[in-house]
Amino acid sequence: MKRYIFYTSIILTAALSSCEKLLDIPPETSITQQTYFKNQQDFEQAIAGIYAPLQPIYNTAWELSELRSDNGYFIYNTANRGGKATEDLATFTVETNNLSLQNFWQNNYLIISRANLVLANIDGVEFDQTAKGRLKGQALFLRALAYFNLVRHFGGVPIFTQPADSYQGAFKNRSTADEVYKLIVDDVKASIGLLPNRSVEKSVGRVTSGAAQTLLADVHMTLKQWAEAEAALRPVLQMQYSLVPSYADVFRPSNKANAELIFQVNYVEATAQPQFSTFPYSFLPNLGNISLITGVTPATTAGGGFNIPTPELLQSYESTTLDKRYAATIGTYTGASPLPGVVYSNTPYAKKYLHPHQVPGQTNVNWPVYRYGEVLLMLAECLNEQNKQGEALTHLNAVRQRAGLTSFTGSSQAALRTAVLRERRVELAFENKRWWDLIRSGQAVSVMTAFGASVKANPGRYYYAPGVAPLPNAFTVTNNSLIYPIPVTEIIINPSLVQNPGY
Amino acid sequence: MIIDRLGGAGLKIRASALSCLLILLCAFPSLSQTGMVNGVVRNAEQQPVPGAVVSVKSQSRQVLTDANGRFAIQVTEPSELLISSVSYQDLSIRVTPDSRDLDIELVSKTAALNEVVVVGYGTQRRGSVTGALASISSDKLRDIPVATVGQMLQGRLAGVRVTQTSGRPGQGINVQVRGSVSLTAGSAPLYVVDGFPINGDLNYINPDEIENITVLKDPAAASLYGSRSANGVVLVTTKGGKSGKLQMEFNSYYGLERVPEGRRLKMMNAQEYAQFQKEIATFNRRPVNPAFQNPESYGAGTDWFREVTRTGAIQSYNLSLSSGTEKFQSAATIGYFNQEGVIVGTGFERFSLRMNMRYQPFKKLKIGLNIAPTYVHNTNFNTDGWPYVTENVVSSALLTTPLASPYNSDGTLALTARDPATFGNPNWLRVAKEKVFHDKDFRVLANAYVDYEIVKGLVAKSTFNAQMGSQNIFQFNPSTIGILFIPPPRVPFGSNNDIRSRNLVNENTLTYQTKLGEKHNFDALAGFTVQHFRSEGTLVTASNYPSDRIQAVSAARQTLVTSNIQEWALVSLLGRIGYNYDNKYFLQASLRRDGSSRFGPNNRSGNFPAISAGWVVSNEGFWNLKAVNYFKLRASYGITGNFEIGNYSHFTTLGNVFYPFDNAVNSGIAPNNLGDQNLGWENNKQFNLGADVNMFGDRIRLSYNFYTRRTTKLLFNVNVPLSSGFSNIQSNIGELKFWGHEFNIDATVFKKNDFSWNSNFNISFDRNRTEKLATQGGILPSGIQLYQFRSHMTRVGQPIAQFFGAIWDGVYVNQADFDKSPKNEASKVGTIKFRDLNGDGKITFPEDMTLIGNPWPKFTFGMSNYLNYRNFDLSFIIAGSYGNDILAFYENWTTNLDGVFNVLAEVKNRWKSEAEPGDGKYGSVAQGTTFLERDRWNSRFIKDGSYLALKNFTLGYQFIDNRKFTTRAYLSVQNAFILTRYEGGNPEVNTQANGTTGSPAVGITPGVDENSYPIPRTITLGVSFRLK
Known part of the structure; x- marks a missing residue:
């Protein structure tokens, strides 16, 4: 009997301990965080993960800036009102539940949380200091860029600098805009020393110290700290960036490594994992057979009808023939429309990003976030604001010259301010700059109110079908309109978040 | 493919099934000679019943069965044979003079x-x-x-x-x-x-x-x-299998199914639709398109719902064989089932085989083996749910313009369906016909066991079970089909999903039964079980096909492979002991200890004890209530568990994300989820109190249960602010309470001679309430996200997942009404009116949203009746539900006032002017205002979902019943009729129940109707033959 008990207990012990092993089942299509960060390669991959949300952000960021400004409008589609929320951004009738805002918010915070994860772990693993510095620099830059996006669109937002690790840890109240800007400036400054410059970092789309200098300048300009902005821009002039001789070549997918681009968001086409851009199609008029414009077959129904160039933008080109940027930026289409009541007759569309590609709807063009042409205009603006008109003119005229225009000769601060602003409008058309320029120059409310009045007075000129017009409450532009509402889902989940005034 | 082929041959099969029946009807036997009917009478344990009285009704003859239960009696014409015995229920059977070797089984009175x-x-x-x-x-x-x-x-x-x-x-x-x-x-x-x-x-x-x-x-x-x-x-x-003679049974039915006219949504016809479009243009001062200028010139137009539905055939064939000796018994069932869906292109078929074998080489040892391979194939492409994203043909067809025809003038299928007011849509008939969808699933379910009696009363049993699955889902969208707002031509795309799964269980138990003295009965069970599940899925998403000619994913110019591996294991110890004293007092206690791979190492094991007791009051000496022959009280308390939290959720995992550098895709890594370190088991404490009452010698058997269940440490995938970089976390967040009453009555309503009527009625009252929520703000939104607002809300003190939205107050009927009422920025005279709940004079969301309906029924009930008269049998089954609300989300698209879709015919009664305010349900068609009534959750979507349905009605007739052969034929109607005020197709609907084709929803989403596959009424004729 004793023997039986002995054998039984041995079998049971063996069974139970092997069962304990049976219950250790880690996932096979993912890796657990506890076991992940071991070496440099692991952090390289985590850094690529921080970049990933840039794709959805810049595929649609135009909705919140260019479309809201007086550069881009839309073709009202009575047969599909699914575009209403996007149109609301243009007509200043935004509701707190706008999905574009939520997506923008979420994707920027994805960048932040992924950067936080890297920054929280990287000092715990030993590897080459320079490599580590470059990785940290990228994480800091991307976190700063995301917070800059958030603070410009929403004002003060919750600040996370550590990864959330529990239910309670996922809740934070809003910080002030000043606190957010302080964090951005600290992060960018820290990144500048860690990042390589353009001559070292050859990989297109990777963050460089030039990109960080430009971002820092952009932040200072937003805060109207002109001297600090100028100081940040100066080193960029020494980094072997230059204006590409032909404006149209700046955006060509075949020319992504050109010397003008300082920071761009990468897209590629025809890869197994979808990594293509779609924004060029958002900017095309709706057509039953879009290949009539794109030349890419087979024939498919497509086109978003958004960011349609406004008559105001078209007029701000000094010449539609001399200024080579006009032909590079604006296309027109004449023909039948699938939209009830709409006829295309020399209807303009933004063609700057439309280049040959393989599959309808899937383009490989990158999004230019910062480029040298803008740096020159930024510097011109900073210098002019500090009453250094002489040097400012040089930079402005470099841009004009490339465009095929004659040099600007006015010398008063006011005249130069207007000239730089107008130059930015056409040089950077459809690069999401105009809305921020209007805010920075204090003209957003007045310009957009006037624009709205013009749309309401003559809807047909703004692509509305006969009998259709913006609602009476559209274009009620106030200082509250300069930032967007916090996405309502965030407030539903965290009722202690305070909504922005006016929403 | 197979279903298509059968569909083509449908007519032939239908005809042959009918002729089969006719032959049967003609073959009705007429017999009138005298004969000596003999047989044996046994009880349920197959023991002979001696001394039973066997008599022929309408004749005075009667005999007694002998010690072996045998009898022989003279019968002159087809008549009723009555068998009665003291401790058994009376039985009557139909016999003919040539009936021989009857095998009659009596049912014990206390059976x-x-x-x-x-x-x-x-x-x-x-x-x-x-x-x-x-x-x-x-x-x-x-x-x-x-x-x-x-x-x-x-x-x-x-x-x-x-x-x-x-x-x-x-x-x-x-x-x-x-x-x-x-x-x-x-x-x-x-x-x-x-x-x-x-x-x-x-x-x-x-x-x-x-x-x-x-x-x-x-x-x-x-x-x-x-x-x-x-x-x-x-x-x-x-x-x-049972020991005895070989038995063979063949069952088959064939029928037709179709959507009842009363369960279809009434959409506008072409004339009404043109009028609607004309009025929209006029109201908004837009030029009226010439196509809508003269609505009278149109007739009914195309009814797209009718175009994509059809009368389908349903057929089933089953052959069962059973035989056995004392030592070896086996049974086999082979079956084929085929159902053509009422939506063109859909269907389901199943080939199945089951073989159950039991071998008892000597008295103490039993060995068993069951094996059941099944092959299931369906072509059910996406039909249910909202009209966007996938085909979802039910919603989409309803919305399509009646002015367009599915056919070109030359009779070929049109590519698109459009009119001057609407954006192009695909031709839905073509979508239904040309969408390729095959879900093929082969599964084998196998059990083997060894059962050995070690000493008297002590039995050891080991079982080995395996469920193997191999599933393939193939889809292909040719260039000729599209979805709503994306008409063809499109670049063809497809996918191929292979899923292999394996579920293995080993269970080892020891049971012991003993009796101490006359009255103390003990039994005990101890066991150890191991279960392991693993599935491996490989999904190939193929896009950018050069043409429709080759559909295999290898023909696509772009393919993407996704792996899905799921694995879990469960190791358990279990035990149960029972005691009863003299069949009067019962006690039972049980415990299971589960170790689960789904929980972290610190929380891996959970204990699930239960204890229960019973008291048969009617066995007490003092019980003298004659009418109640059995009365028992029961009580139980214990803990039950829920491990449905998904695999791996206690891990914080990182997964691959992608970003291109240098024109090549680069693999990055990023967190998938926010893991909760302290994630623990959900705890369900449950208490049950019950009574069983049998009256009038078991003629009425009543059973009642009251239960209450408290769920603590509720597991929920709760939303967190997106600013954390995550959207949800699996966490223990709250406490719920469930309670309810259940009644069940089985009754022999009538039983005399050749007529009997048995009936069952049951009714259940189930309630639930949220007791605690540890979430921020004490609320838990869930359900469908419509412009960022969730359809359901769970709040402390309220039932779980109530509908949430604004309160609909009709429309602003005139300027005076408009001036004095609170309004939204977009409101105008004639638009929908909501109630201002926070009293700020404005209508805003979510401030003016509240709980607007309850998806849970007050009670559900069912009733079944079985009547027998001579050779006829009749049964009918009723089911119903009372007091639950349905969120008729389909009205979001079927009542769209912008003129982008066809709409419900009742939209005619909308507000048109102060003089013509309509019935108050629908507002005006003013541009820019209509989103308020469809895109914000409000109580206009809430409808009463109570119903009473005659689920099935069957009338059967037994033609032949002799010692060798039994034949029966029947007519059966499934979903015969339904009484309900619900206007949608199906009051049992929940398009979020299975989750894949509806609109995006998170968490619990009961009672939602986004249009679903219609429930057909099925009429079948069936026959069964039995050889014994």
């Missing part, structure tokens, strides 16, 4: 109590059960012309709510035990087939293979299944 019921890890006599369970045997399930077992259970079992949420062939059945509501992964019970906890539901099991079904409802019954028992356990026993 109801001695009946053996299947319970967890064993069987019990019904009289000694102390838990709450409901069971049904196969004879009650015959004749129902449906694809799956679940469907047969509608209205049958107290406390088990079976709803047909969609008419998709072979799919769409939802089973809820005791109003079980899981906030997480669904509320399906655990299914156990022949002792084997299977993965998935019963759709793969041929209903003809089933002997009986028991549903375990309370902890005393269910706790032995530990961490999977919270939603109840459904035990299925399949048919085994």
Whole structure:
């Protein structure tokens, strides 16, 4: 009997301990965080993960800036009102539940949380200091860029600098805009020393110290700290960036490594994992057979009808023939429309990003976030604001010259301010700059109110079908309109978040 | 492909089935000679019954059975043979003078109590059960012309709510035990087939293979299944062989199904639609398109719903063989089932085989082997849910303009359906016909066991169970089809999904039964089980095909491979002890300890104890109430568990994300989820109090249960602010309470001579309430996100997942009404009016949203009746629900006032002017205002979902019944009729029940109608032959 008990207990012990092993089942299509960060390669991959949300952000960021400004409008589609929320951004009738805002918010915070994860772990693993510095620099830059996006669109937002690790840890109240800007400036400054410059970092789309200098300048300009902005821009002039001789070549997918681009968001086409851009199609008029414009077959129904160039933008080109940027930026289409009541007759569309590609709807063009042409205009603006008109003119005229225009000769601060602003409008058309320029120059409310009045007075000129017009409450532009509402889902989940005034 | 082919041959099969029946009718035998009828009378245990009185009705002859239960009696014409014996229920059977070797089985008068019921890890006599369970045997399930077992259970079992949420062939059945509501992964019970906890539901099991079904409802019954028992356990026993002669049975039915006219939404016809478009343009001062200038010139136009639906055929063939000797018994069932869906292109077929074998080489040893391969194939492409994203043909067809025709003038299928007001849409008939969808699933369910009696009363049993699955889902969208707003031509795309799964269980138990003295009875069970599940899926998403000619994914110019590997294991110890004194007092205690791979190492094990007691009051000496021959009280308390939190959720994992550098895709890595370090088991403490009352010698059998269940440490995938970089976290967040009452009555309403009427009625009252929520703000939004607002809301003190939205107050009928009422920025005279709940004079969201409806019924009920008169039998089954609301989300698109879709005919009665304010349901068509009534949740979407349905009605006739041969034919009508005020197609609907084709929803989403596959009415003719 004793023997039986002995054998039984041995079998049971063996069974139970092997069962304990049976219950250790880690996932096979993912890796657990506890076991992940071991070496440099692991952090390289985590850094690529921080970049990933840039794709959805810049595929649609135009909705919140260019479309809201007086550069881009839309073709009202009575047969599909699914575009209403996007149109609301243009007509200043935004509701707190706008999905574009939520997506923008979420994707920027994805960048932040992924950067936080890297920054929280990287000092715990030993590897080459320079490599580590470059990785940290990228994480800091991307976190700063995301917070800059958030603070410009929403004002003060919750600040996370550590990864959330529990239910309670996922809740934070809003910080002030000043606190957010302080964090951005600290992060960018820290990144500048860690990042390589353009001559070292050859990989297109990777963050460089030039990109960080430009971002820092952009932040200072937003805060109207002109001297600090100028100081940040100066080193960029020494980094072997230059204006590409032909404006149209700046955006060509075949020319992504050109010397003008300082920071761009990468897209590629025809890869197994979808990594293509779609924004060029958002900017095309709706057509039953879009290949009539794109030349890419087979024939498919497509086109978003958004960011349609406004008559105001078209007029701000000094010449539609001399200024080579006009032909590079604006296309027109004449023909039948699938939209009830709409006829295309020399209807303009933004063609700057439309280049040959393989599959309808899937383009490989990158999004230019910062480029040298803008740096020159930024510097011109900073210098002019500090009453250094002489040097400012040089930079402005470099841009004009490339465009095929004659040099600007006015010398008063006011005249130069207007000239730089107008130059930015056409040089950077459809690069999401105009809305921020209007805010920075204090003209957003007045310009957009006037624009709205013009749309309401003559809807047909703004692509509305006969009998259709913006609602009476559209274009009620106030200082509250300069930032967007916090996405309502965030407030539903965290009722202690305070909504922005006016929403 | 197979279904298509059968569809083509449908006419032929239909004709041959009819001629078969005709031959049967003609073959009705006329017999009139005298004969000596003989046979044997036995009881349920197959023991002979001596001394039973056998008499021929309408004649004075009677004889007694001998010691072997044998008898012989002279019969002159077809007549009724009556058999009676003291301790058995009277029985009458039809005989003819040439009936020979009758094998008559008498049912004990106390059979109801001695009946053996299947319970967890064993069987019990019904009289000694102390838990709450409901069971049904196969004879009650015959004749129902449906694809799956679940469907047969509608209205049958107290406390088990079976709803047909969609008419998709072979799919769409939802089973809820005791109003079980899981906030997480669904509320399906655990299914156990022949002792084997299977993965998935019963759709793969041929209903003809089933002997009986028991549903375990309370902890005393269910706790032995530990961490999977919270939603109840459904035990299925399949048919085994019996020793005796070879028996053969063939059952077949053939029928037609079609959508009842009364259950279709009434959309506008061409003339009404043109008028609607004309009025929209006029109202908004837009030029009227010439196409709509003269609505009178149009007739009815195209009814797209009618175009994509059809009359479908349903057929079933089953052959069962059973034979056995003392030592070896076997049974085999082979079946084929085919259902053509009422939506063009859909269908379901099943080939099934089951072989159950039992070998008993000597008295103490039993060896068994059951093996059941099944092949299921369906072509059910996406039909249900909102009209966007996938084909979802029901919603999409309803919305399409009646001005367009599915055919070109030359009779070929048109490519698109459009008119001057609407954006192009695909031709839905073409979509239904040309969409390629094949879901092919081959499964084998196998059980083997060894059962050995070590000493008297002590039995060791080991079982080895395997469920192997191999599934392939292939889809192809040719260039000729599209979806709403994306008309063809499109670049073709497809996908190929291969899923292999393996579910292995080993169970080892020891049972001991003994009796001390005359009155003390003990039994005990101890066991050890291991279960391991693994599935490996490989999905190839193929896009950018050069043409429609080659559909295989290898022809695509772009393919993307996604792996899905799921694995879990469960290691358990279990034990049960029972005691009864003189069949008067019963005590039982059980415990299961589960170790689960789904929880972290610190929280890996959970204990699930239960204790129960029973008292047969009627066995006490003082009981002298003659009318009540049996009265028993039962009580149980225990803990049941829920492990449906998904695999790996306690890990914080990183997964691959992608970003291109240098024109090549670069693999990055990023967190997938926010892991909760302290994630622990959900705890369900459940208490059950019950009584069983049998009256008038078991003629009326009444059963009542009251239960209450408290769920603490509720597991929920709760939303967190997006600013954390995450959207949700699996966490223990709250406390819920469930309680309810269940009544079940079985009655022999009438039984005399050749007429009998048996009836069952059951009714269940289930309630739930949220007790605590640890979330920020104490609320838990869930459900469909419509412009960022969620359709459901869980709040402390309220039932779970109430509908949430604004309160609809009609429309602003005139300027005066408008001026004095609170309004939204977009409101105008004539637009929808909501109530200002926060009193700020404005209508804003979510400030003016509140709880607007309850998806949970006040009670659900069922009734079944079985009548026999001579050779006729009649049965009908009723099921119903009262007091639940439905969120008719489909009105979001079927009443769109912008003129972008066809709409419900009743939209005619909208507000048109102050003089013509309509019926107050629909506002004006003013541009820019209409989103308020469709894109904000409000009480106009809420409808009463109460109904009473005649689920099945069957009339049968037995033609021949002699000692060798029995033949019966029947007519059966499934979904015969339904009484309801609900205007949508199906009051049992929930398009979010199975989750994949509806709009994006998070968490619990009950009672939502986004249009679903219509529930057909099915009329079948069936025949059965039995050789004995």
